Amino acid sequence: KNTIEVKDLDFYYGDFQALHDISLEIPANKVTAFIGPSGCGKSTFLRTLNRMNDLIEGTKVDGEVLIDQKNIYQEGIDIVDLRKRVGMVFQHPNPFPKSIYDNVAYGPRAHGLKDKAKLDKIVEDSLKSAALWDEVKDKLDSSAMGISGGQKQRLCIARALAVNPEILLMDEPTSALDPIATAKIEELIEDLKEEYTIVIVTHSMQQAARISDYTAFFYMGKLIEHGETEKIFEKP
Ligand code: ADP
Numbered sequence: 216k217n218t219i220e221v222k223d224l225d226f227y228y229g230d231f232q233a234l235h236d237i238s239l240e241i242p243a244n245k246v247t248a249f250i251g252p253s254g255c256g257k258s259t260f261l262r263t264l265n266r267m268n269d270l271i272e273g274t275k276v277d278g279e280v281l282i283d284q285k286n287i288y289q290e291g292i293d294i295v296d297l298r299k300r301v302g303m304v305f306q307h308p309n310p311f312p313k314s315i316y317d318n319v320a321y322g323p324r325a326h327g328l329k330d331k332a333k334l335d336k337i338v339e340d341s342l343k344s345a346a347l348w349d350e351v352k353d354k355l356d357s358s359a360m361g362i363s364g365g366q367k368q369r370l371c372i373a374r375a376l377a378v379n380p381e382i383l384l385m386d387e388p389t390s391a392l393d394p395i396a397t398a399k400i401e402e403l404i405e406d407l408k409e410e411y412t413i414v415i416v417t418h419s420m421q422q423a424a425r426i427s428d429y430t431a432f433f434y435m436g437k438l439i440e441h442g443e444t445e446k447i448f449e450k451p
Pocket residue numbers: 253254258306
């Protein structure tokens with residue numbers, strides 16, 4: 216469960232083929248890092264894992280992405296449910312211009328939850344899981360735009376966790392942050408893998424070596440090497 220299995224995946228932006236025949240098993244409850252030079256297809260590949268790429272016109276996918284043994288590209292798949300199970304966090308923290316509370320409650324409300332006590336509990340639990348509760352518990356009604364960049368990113372993580380996902384995709388979640396905020400997010404990622412399967416795109420080899428259990432190295436749209444991080448970084 217929570218394992219992602221990719222089989223012979225090709226991806227096209229119009230006529231441009233951005234991914235070539237990718238096959239990869241992403242282990243459950245581990246941190247998997249995608250690394251490689253800018254433009255090699257890391258973000259594109261990440262976005263194929265919750266069909267975020269569908270939002271771009273003229274794209275095409277061949278191959279399979281199996282989550283819980285089910286191909287997410289087969290007909291009749293529920294995209295709303297898929298995005299709920301596979302959450303996403305972006306490079307630039309993008310909270311909604313709403314209160315901290317409303318940011319975290321957004322997903323559960325969108326899925327129809329109205330019960331105030333239940334929402335309160337989800338907001339508290341999600342903020343705790345994102346290591347942000349202590350810093351914001353006295354200002355839940357304040358605007359999310361007024362907190363620091365690192366806090367905004369943890370808020371975005373809390374917002375993703377609030378709909379109870381199985382998998383968390385992170386696209387360079389620390390590259391817009393200072394070193395202290397980065398260290399906090401890295402520590403948080405370590406804690407989160409107990410409950411979630413985490414996939415992180417990073418341009419930093421050091422970060423991949425620090426926080427990932429499994430590493431996939433991309434070059435020009437191809438998967439060049441993958442394996443346990445310790446082995447990938449071990450040089451003879
Ligand atoms: P990053 O390296 O942080 O992913 P980029 O500058 O490569 O950022 O891309 C920023 C945005 O522009 C992304 O949403 C990406 O999908 C889009 N983009 C990148 N390359 C192209 C392109 N050749 N044509 C259209 N959009 C692109």
